[in-house]
Amino acid sequence: MRRKQGVLLPVEADILAAGLQLRRSGQARFHGFQLAKEIADHTGAGKLTAHGTLYKALGRLQDAGLLASRWEDPHAAAAQGRPRRRLYEITGAGERALSAWRLQQAPQQASARPGWEPT
Amino acid sequence: MTATERTVALAARWVACYTRRLPTRVAQARRDELASDLWEHSHDTSERTVSQLWVALSIARRVVCGVPADLSWRFAQLVSAQGGVAEHRVLRQEAVMTMSEATRVWVRQHLRTRKCKGCSERYARKYTYCPVCKAAKGTDGTRPAGFGGWA
Numbered sequence: 001m002r003r004k005q006g007v008l009l010p011v012e013a014d015i016l017a018a019g020l021q022l023r024r025s026g027q028a029r030f031h032g033f034q035l036a037k038e039i040a041d042h043t044g045a046g047k048l049t050a051h052g053t054l055y056k057a058l059g060r061l062q063d064a065g066l067l068a069s070r071w072e073d074p075h076a077a078a079a080q081g082r083p084r085r086r087l088y089e090i091t092g093a094g095e096r097a098l099s100a101w102r103l104q105q106a107p108q109q110a111s112a113r114p115g116w117e118p119t
Numbered sequence: 120m121t122a123t124e125r126t127v128a129l130a131a132r133w134v135a136c137y138t139r140r141l142p143t144r145v146a147q148a149r150r151d152e153l154a155s156d157l158w159e160h161s162h163d164t165s166e167r168t169v170s171q172l173w174v175a176l177s178i179a180r181r182v183v184c185g186v187p188a189d190l191s192w193r194f195a196q197l198v199s200a201q202g203g204v205a206e207h208r209v210l211r212q213e214a215v216m217t218m219s220e221a222t223r224v225w226v227r228q229h230l231r232t233r234k235c236k237g238c239s240e241r242y243a244r245k246y247t248y249c250p251v252c253k254a255a256k257g258t259d260g261t262r263p264a265g266f267g268g269w270a
Binding site for chain 1: 189
């Protein structure tokens with residue numbers, strides 16, 4: 001069964017919310033593991049999102065234009081002795097999609113998903 | 120090799136497995152992204168304070184829980200790479216390839232090893248006796264009458 005165009009899944013909304021939270025804390029660009037940690041911290045789940053779930057959702061969000069990404073300079077990463085990161089940032093469309101999702105989910109979110117504060 | 124390093128190596132092998140036969144650019148991007156994630160996770164100071172085993176288990180959980188999404192992502196990439204090909208044909212190709220690879224691995228394993236009649240362990244055919252129970256090739260490990268001892 002295919003999902004309706006323009007509808008966010010809970011994991012996608014969590015990613016966008018975590019991205020906005022990171023941006024508010026001064027990190028406009030973030031990598032996958034940072035997102036997984038931010039989601040785990042704020043949803044209260046305590047467990048990091050699975051690799052497959054996270055990167056598949058990131059790909060979908062990017063295809064939909066809600067996220068943009070670029071690869072880090074490999075020399076900068078090599079200088080720090082680690083693999084290069086793929087850095088994501090939330091687009092304007094991503095912010096609007098999250099706001100719309102929150103409006104739709106507001107009644108359920110108040111009871112079931114207390115972790116994220118709407119802005 | 121620590122538990123974390125072993126889990127990271129296993130996770131990398133799984134990524135290599137489900138990205139095989141995908142377009143190079145897509146496969147490489149996924150491998151690089153996961154290599155970065157695994158590195159960040161294994162070097163994360165907040166989890167390191169707990170224990171290496173905890174980090175290893177956390178990585179393993181993320182790999183295992185992500186398997187269905189990994190497989191559906193692979194299927195979507197195969198469908199998009201073979202633009203215009205019906206999904207059921209791609210699925211059939213995948214099933215045939217997976218079956219043939221599994222058969223190849225199984226046949227190779229069974230051609231290179233034999234099962235010991237004495238202890239039921241498998242051991243390489245190059246040995247003339249079982250390295251576990253020392254039974255000679257083709258015997259069940261019972262000593263023939265007048266046999267002085269194992270070499």
